[in-house]
Amino acid sequence: MKWVGGERLAAGSEATWYLETAFTPGAHLGTVYDDPTTPVVVTSIEEVTTMRVPSGRLVVDAPWDDDDTLKYKQGVPTRPPRGLAVRIPPGVYRVEIAWTAGPYEFFGEHFDGVECAATRLRISDAPVIGWEMGLGVDDDIDRLLPGEQPQFGADHNVGCFADASAWTTLSAPFRTCADGRWAPRGAGQLPDGCERISDELQQADLVTFTAQSGGVVWLGRTKNGDVAAIVVTSGMAGAKA
Template sequence: MEWVGDPRLAAGPEAAAYLEAAFTPGAELGTVYDDPTTPVVVTGIEELTTIRVPSGRLVVDAPWHDDEAYDYQRGLPTTPPRELAVRIRPGTYRVEIAWTAGPYEFMGEHCDGIERAATRLCLSDEPVVGWEMGLGVEDDIDRLQPGEEPRFFSDANVGCFADAGAWTALSAPFRTFSDDVPVPRSSEQLADGCERVRDASHQADLVTFEAESGGIVWLGRTKTGDVAAIVVTTGMPGAKA
């Protein structure tokens, strides 16, 4: 039996087209702002790193929030991260970034307009037949309003994928401050300013990526309903109204 998703979570036509095109080199993702004659083109897909998720439970959230960082330093409890309701098979997966270019002129100077289009966690190579918004464990689909887009928020424009079972240890390096200034952390610096934190006791990882103000999480489903990809986008149209 083929998968049939809940229409309340389904990506609208514009969002679905964006998600399909974002990881297709050479595809066009609209045009440059204020210049309808210049397309924004997908220039390539970069494999950023791999991530271990032994618990099968995935957090997609900011690695820290400013208000909670200070609670953490004072030994106060912090709210749980945004863990996805969907479960994935425990394993190690690729994290990829889709890059675009949309050249433009600014104050007489030429700019290449290179930007991230989306970030993807690759769970399998099976074809995706449909996209739906990924709910968190605390989200209630029956309270979802038409056009509402469940998402995570980020004070520092940073998101992450992380194993939920090791969240406390994995997120701890991001919550250390001295006189309101972040303390340098012992994380692995990846390309393009991203980071990876590894926890030996759980054999689990956290990987950060750019997420302006946060992002919407999308699940790419196969014809059998399995999740083949989890994609984070920012600032683009979402679900059906």
């Protein structure tokens, strides 16, 4: 039987187009702001790294919050992370970034306009036939207002994928402050400003990515209803309420 998603979570036509176009190299993803003659082009899909999710439970959130309390500075979580309600098979998955370029000029200076269009955790290579918003474990679909999109906030413009069972250990380096300075994370530096934190005891990882003010999580479903991709977009509308 072919999977049919719930109408309240289903991506609308605009969101569906964006999610499919963003991961199509050479495709046009709109035009440069204030310059309808210059297209924003998908230049590449970059595999940044792989990450381990041994529990099958995934956090998609900012790696730290902005609570400036003593507990926060001591490295203790001040709120639970936004874990997804959906579960995935335990495994090792690719983290990919869709890059776009839209050259523009500002006060006589030229810029290449390279930006991250979306970030994807690739669960399988099976074709995606539909998209829906990814609810968190504490989200209530019955409380969604028309047009509302559940999302996570990221005041520092950084989001992450992380194994939920190892969250406390994996996110601790982002909450460690001593003498008014953030402690070195000792993270694995990845391309394009991303980082990977690993918990070798649990064989689990956390990988950061750019998320302007946070992001909406989308689940790409196969014809059988399995999750083939988990994608984060920032500042994008288009889901049906």
